[in-house]
Amino acid sequence: MRIAIMGAAGKAGALIAREALSRGHDITGFGRSAKPGVDVVKDALDLTAEDLADVDVVVDALGFFNPENLDLHTTAALHLADLLAGADARLLIVGGAGSLYVDAERTTPLLETSDFPDAFVPLARAQAAQLAASRERTDAAWTFISPAADFQADGEREGGYVLAGDLLETGADGTSRISYADYAIAVVDEAERAEHVGEWISVHAA
Template identity: 55%
Template structure:
């Protein structure tokens, strides 16, 4: 399996690289500057300068782009759009590291987590950016995309347990009523999907059991 991780220097990107390498996958980092991940190969290029030719030969591209500032949040949906565009019509799959805010909290799928009264104002801008990325993917049938939402509490320094629960469009909690997952366990789910390709054209979600 040949996997390219875009934004491999980020916290989630590095963990996806590490997880894929541990399974014997061939991993390439896509970074603007020095490759600080464990990937033995790198494409040193701004993601918006990537072309179809740059990504030819890979089985899966992982979009691990993450930003938080108001000036840069547009990069999240713009990155997903650009990568989908250059992968259009190919057999290369695109896996996007998504957000939790767009997960539904009712069975009718009319109310998303980000629109509930208790959702923190601090997270609304980044949630809106991730939601825009997902909406853009939903409108495409020309690219083999998968969008993976984490649980409500996405823990950057959380423990790697080696397992996770898999769900769909709805926010899901564990038996204790808690909805969280570590970056490390989320990386396991990303690589599982990369290797299996079971959810092409779908949004899935993962949580700690």
């Protein structure tokens, strides 16, 4: 497959690219500056449909962390959706865990619980807005993939994951965790299988 990765130089993007390359896929990395793994230096908001004309899957692994640009999570995802609207190519969005519900009634997201770190609330709300905006799109083949609550950048690659939905789930040890490397496996699996188009899914360690 031909996979375009936005934010290919970031921690998540780089591991997704590595996982896809290990399976023989053709990867094009996009980034805002020239770095290892970046084939095309271009701001995501400056991309055109022509830039993505030959790809099968676009992975939005863009990260915005400064308070003044958190809204770019939504802006960039919607721009990519615009570019892919009506096309066969799919959009996979690297989401956050803060939106996952902690109750069966689906009234309380993780980010509104007392245990959620205050420092991460603005980012979680921005990613929740990104999710809400994506779910409104019926013209683009998107999938929003949330990681577990403890998203471990340097965590060990265990080689698998448990697929879940919009509820926060835990593994056998009672924790909600997943490494970036195992999350990358889930992203590339979805790229290959296209089993959750137009859905919000989550993944965690077994």
